[in-house]
Amino acid sequence: MSSRTETLEQGLARVREDLLADDRLVRAVASGKRRTAAPGWRRVELRWVDLKAGRHLQVVRYDATQAHTSNHLLGEAAGAAVDGLLAEPFGNWTVETTDRQLSLRVTKKGDAQVHTAQRQADDAAAPTRDHDRAKDRMLPEDDPLFAALGLADARGRIKPSRMAKYRQVEDFLRILDRSIADARTRGHLRPPTPEDPLRIVDLGCGNGYLTFAAHRFLSERRGLPVRLTGVDVKEQSRDHNAAVAAGLGIDASFVAGTIGDAELPEPPDVVLALHACDTATDDALARALGWDASLVLAAPCCHHDIAAQLRKADSPSPYTSLVRDGILRERFADTLTDALRAQLLRSCGYRVDVMEFVDSKHTPRNTLLRAVRTGGAQPLDEYDDLVATWGIRPRLGELLDLPAAGA
Template sequence: MMNEEFTEELSITLKKVMFETPFKFVISKGKNKNNEYKKIVIEEKEKDFQVAKYSQKQVFHTNITFEEIEDILKEYLGEEFLQLNAWAEGKEFEIKISKKKKIFFTSRKSSQKKCLANMEHNRKKNYIIPDGKPVLPLIDMGVFTKEGKIVNSMYDKYRQINRFIEIIDDEIKNKDFKHLNIIDFGCGKSYLTFVVYYYLTQIRNIKVNMTGLDLKEDVIKKCNETAKRYGYDNLRFELGDINGYKADFEVDMVISLHACDTATDYALFNAINWKSKMIFSVPCCQHELNKQLKPENLSIFSRYGIISERFSALSTDLIRANLLEYIGYDTQILEFVDFSHTPKNLLIRAVRNQKKSNEKREKTLEEVKNLMKEFGFEPTLYKLLIKQR
């Protein structure tokens, strides 16, 4: 079957499935043993759908809407996987694809139902940092009372903090880390820095050497005093600029939260040069590409100010993620907090993978170059990593 015929038939078949609004999907039967993922499960949760991509040793989670599911199914079916099973109320659907890309579709009755117990569990979620136990940073932030109970008006903040810890925990929990060296660029008042230190040392029992870096002398002084008061002996804060910062130890994790504009690029550049095992970055104030935006063919993207601003911000994160992939990281862009709280709600999570194929790496770089050419972009991270080498 020709690719165009296959794509059209797959699209028609998937629409039959999606019309029934399934609550669970399982993508399986990889085409070869070298597949990056062994299977992919998409399942309805309380507010959205969770995608779980299973590799040999890990599982990677992201949250998506129902409308985004079909795109994922099209991306993987036929290319990397040959089977899809989906469950709707009272029905199960199965799509099988032969090696010659012939599609076989069946449906049958099913007694499988939405797991209401799990849905209820989500509503009463067991957070990594639970309430009921005094955690000094959270008490100082006003999130907990002195007894360790959540302050009602701060529940959203509590959820946001736990969401960030969950994103880190996804990479920590299945690895046997005994010791981690961590740098937090642009730490500011360091609320999350203290919480991360608490999580790693008190919950995961990992020995940590952690450094927070910022440009404000008074902030650094106060943070060091606070760390001493908490008894966080291996957490220190230094005055310094992200650009040109030198680490005198091997860096395992780099955190960069809301480093403004190109400061995020320098944080990522440092992490790459240090061959950091993990990177967690929440970009902020992505002005650079908005000033450069000059579409070659798609002038509509620069017609409206708010659109060009948001498009440039998304393009900035997209280019950064792809460049990290090119360098040799497995990279995801995740929702950090609900969009209703802030439009700056994306987090880049990158995990070093020395086995990434050259073909995949080169493809991600080519995508960056095509985007840059179309819109006239010349981002700082690209210049640091590619142009100046």
């Protein structure tokens, strides 16, 4: 693996070379935005396909609701399509070829941080150029997992009433897949082995939809050794999930208890906390920090604690209008709470991305905090200023024994 920082022009030239290598390109993805601009598409995927008219570069562009596919003939047409995409202000490019994986991230200064990892002989990948292939799913609808969880019927079709949950699982797996691949490429996540599998804990796992999906995808589709533990306060959830795991032959354990008191035999590498309510997300983040987890994915749900504090505190001038009305106060509390959580994670040596989890039409609770432990801690100045300005005491700050505002 090699890492380097170079000019954006140089980095994108590397990406372009791999994208137009029709004999080597397996798959490429562009996503995210830059500090100063956002692209016209949420995400773009590229691969080469063989049509009756010859080899074409297939480009799938995703907006907020659907995918738009176009095919560009090898040569000038494909080159023009690639140049148009490289001109878009995407923040990240991931390009997988038969011999390596290249990841490019645009820094705040506008440079290209490029990471390349050569493929080993036993990790070779071959391009799939069939045009009419089945829709690319992280886990197919007919996976026995979904029938066991009640999302699919006996014929392996997702029930219409559960389609939103299935899409949530798919979106989560895409984020998990990219996050683990990126962390491994950059050396922030250790390589798992059969003797020492990747240790994942899902705090507040509920009925285990995402818990089981994560295990199934990483072990079956990515071939990673995984040891998974689910934690939930309800004994009913523990018993239900244990029965599902036994029925599917999944090696997972489940613990009934609070997030703060859960005992694990070994510290986890990856911590998941998806839609843990209110300060339960803070409890999960505090546990992740205490474990020095390499990767944390947290999707908060409701933010009553800070909203209640804002209702009682004197609002600073000239921001009274932000919290005068209840609905605005609640929305502002959501943003403020997650901004403070992100700042605290950064102060503890994590690189943090605050991103969309699933499309807002599926759930309004669609913010995800993705934190990767890099060791580069940031100062708490901004956090201290926000806490003092608004006169609040965030739960995560308490759990980390930070002094109250004005103390």
